[in-house]
Amino acid sequence: MFQPLRFQENKLHIIDQTRLPFEEKWLHIKNAREMYQAIKKLQIRGAPALGIAGIFGLWLGVKDEINCSANTFLKKVQETGDFLKTARPTAVNLFWAIDRGISVLKRGKSMNSRELAHLLLQEATHLWREDIETCRRIGEHGQTLIEEESNILTHCNAGALATGAYGTALSVIYFAQQKGKRVHVYVDETRPLLQGARLTTWELQRNNIPCTLICDNMAAYTVKQKNIGCIITGADRIALNGDTANKIGTYNLALIARHHDIPFYIAAPLSTFDSSTPNGKGIVIEERPAEEVRNFHNTPSAPPDIPVFNPAFDVTPAELITAYITEKGIHSPHTIKGLLA
């Protein structure tokens, strides 16, 4: 199984996602400034992966400050955290992981700076392992829903590249294959940024999963013609009633699944459930720059002054979702509340 992150010789080695699928270039991140650049340039992306990058970036930024006082060390940790957060100010997971790194150091009241640095590295490694374990469990639970021989449709990249390993939606597929099931994945290219075409295809090929690329508008016809057994996507945020925000186009797929009477699954860790949001109406959808739709990779495809509507996400109502696959198991929209309580 391909690993998108490696920790060796005090460096975090990450695959440069901006070069995929054309070049497999590894970045060898050795300090906070390099991590900042990698996050800012989207060389690393995906909520869980950004959390791991954030806390490792924090450690990389202070690991050599071990000859100063604990107070000076802690001040440096805070500064590095503030600096790293500015790389992607909207990435909730990045903030969360950095804050987790900072707060674990409160446990080390009598420690010197060398011991504090060690504690921080332990926490970073722990957070990473937690994420891998969560993704592994999502895959183990989710694969029970997959038939012995199955064509599956997915959207965007909810794979290893977005997490510590395995991914969420793709983890289900990896574990189905591991159990000997014969899966074939149809991959929505996922305009405007083409994460499906660029990343999911590459990752599936890399893990020897047979797959076929389609344009997003081919999904309905593909479900009808290619005997698709189910549609699985990840999630960005899930409201208390089960309404799910995910990459734009997910709602579209849920409607297609419903009309063709096939299951529509959301695979996501429990941390994606937002207990402060009662339903989808409370989820604010980010609108992104028009240039993303008027271009692809600097190739213009539309009049330069044409108005554009470019929502980054949409909200799929819970009633269109067959089940949620989390690290705790398979849940129907009706059982979510109990699960979170």
Place this chain on the structure above:
Amino acid sequence: MFQPLRFQENKLHIIDQTRLPFEEKWLHIKNAREMYQAIKKLQIRGAPALGIAGIFGLWLGVKDEINCSANTFLKKVQETGDFLKTARPTAVNLFWAIDRGISVLKRGKSMNSRELAHLLLQEATHLWREDIETCRRIGEHGQTLIEEESNILTHCNAGALATGAYGTALSVIYFAQQKGKRVHVYVDETRPLLQGARLTTWELQRNNIPCTLICDNMAAYTVKQKNIGCIITGADRIALNGDTANKIGTYNLALIARHHDIPFYIAAPLSTFDSSTPNGKGIVIEERPAEEVRNFHNTPSAPPDIPVFNPAFDVTPAELITAYITEKGIHSPHTIKGLLA
């Protein structure tokens, strides 16, 4: 109203669609070889427009052969027709229009070559006018379905650029505006070849119709958020029971319209109805090269060896279609058979 074709000084002036929307370059077609090139390079496209190009190309190819015998002239007409058909061997309308030009000459039994050339030009002009009149009537009938203030979603390019003037789906929009209705059009970019992003936006802007470009996977969310009143597309071929083949993604939109309980209209001339095909199952769907999906305007967007499914069209079942707008009026799926009989 913008005219995509002009006939002046014995030349057919066509706008080079491969340069749109970035450059408005006119081609001044003066002989059959130039017309062949324009068709082959897709500088002119759209079924009705190709018919007009075909019959004018035929005339351009023989207009100077007026000092030979009528028999020699007719032989030259046949050769020119055969030659022009090879520019796009799958374009049914191109073949139909060329054959119509050839067969009209049978009426000119006692004519000399100069008179035959004149007859051919008359028929070309007649065919063009017929197409304009058909599109005008589609627009006039269709606009009655549009509310005084309406947001409309469309797909691909079913506009003036694809016809002699006005278009089909866009004709409805142009005539609604002409009646003083306030329309705003949301345009699907229409991967893989981006006819929506490149051509429909350009044409609507040119005709002062307010419009907004979206990616295809944003359609469901746009219908929900932007108070879309109806979805209108053109058609490539309509079976006897009303099942409709059109640009890939149309079926997707019909499902979205149904779920949101808004009308889904097909605007097409009666010539699109194929009385030899009882239902959609009889329509063979062309699959096009993988490169179209693996690239975005010549910019690679996926692994070069990734398998691709690239159907050019899909079939929307009649039960998802609210009405068909033709030059004869508005028809429900139930009244089509009577109309064609």
